[in-house]
Amino acid sequence: xxxxxxxxxxxxxxxxxxxxxxxxxxxxxxxxxxxxxxxxxxxxxxxxxxxxxxxxxxxxxxxxxxxxxxxxxxxxxxxxxxxxxxxxxxxxxxxxxxxxxxxxxxxxxxxxxxxxxxxxxxxxxxxxxxxxxxxxxxxxxxxxxxxxx
Numbered sequence: 001x002x003x004x005x006x007x008x009x010x011x012x013x014x015x016x017x018x019x020x021x022x023x024x025x026x027x028x029x030x031x032x033x034x035x036x037x038x039x040x041x042x043x044x045x046x047x048x049x050x051x052x053x054x055x056x057x058x059x060x061x062x063x064x065x066x067x068x069x070x071x072x073x074x075x076x077x078x079x080x081x082x083x084x085x086x087x088x089x090x091x092x093x094x095x096x097x098x099x100x101x102x103x104x105x106x107x108x109x110x111x112x113x114x115x116x117x118x119x120x121x122x123x124x125x126x127x128x129x130x131x132x133x134x135x136x137x138x139x140x141x142x143x144x145x146x147x148x149x
Contacts, residue, residue, distance in 0.1 A: 010047060010049035011052055012114075013048040014050070014052040015111050018053050018056035018060075019085070019089060020044075021036065022056075022088040023084055023085060026084055036053075056096075059095045060091045060095050063098075063099075068091070070098065070135065071090055071091075071135065074134040074135045083121055085124070086116060086120050086128055089112050089116050089119075089128055090112070090132070093108050093112040093132050093135075094132075094135060097132075097140060098139065105143050109132050112132055113125045113128060113132075
């Protein structure tokens with residue numbers, strides 16, 4: 001497997017673990033250090049880009065107010081009323097759109113939709129895709145107009 005594919009797979013696993021960790025934080029308000037320690041001890045954590053996992057978890061928690069404010073215009077309801085899994089996915093993807101310009105928009109959206117298909121409600125992925133499409137066009141209009149999404 002090429003180095004690029006290994007990095008992609010490790011990032012995909014990091015996003016999956018970050019989704020579970022952000023969900024846990026949303027539901028329990030548990031300390032993120034304790035949540036991260038639980039993941040570090042689990043078998044699911046093997047093959048994860050641990051730095052990226054930490055960045056996503058800490059980045060979402062530290063910037064949650066900004067992320068929610070960016071999401072608000074793209075939502076058809078208050079963020080608190082969004083399904084908790086979908087809310088976690090949206091927050092992670094919004095963090096990446098805002099703070100990780102090195103990650104292509106289409107990768108962020110594809111990964112978010114994939115996570116929602118796997119863990120979210122039956123049609124939740126269509127909601128997440130629509131919200132993130134609107135958000136991406138607002139936050140990364142140049143990239144979207146070039147066909148980067």
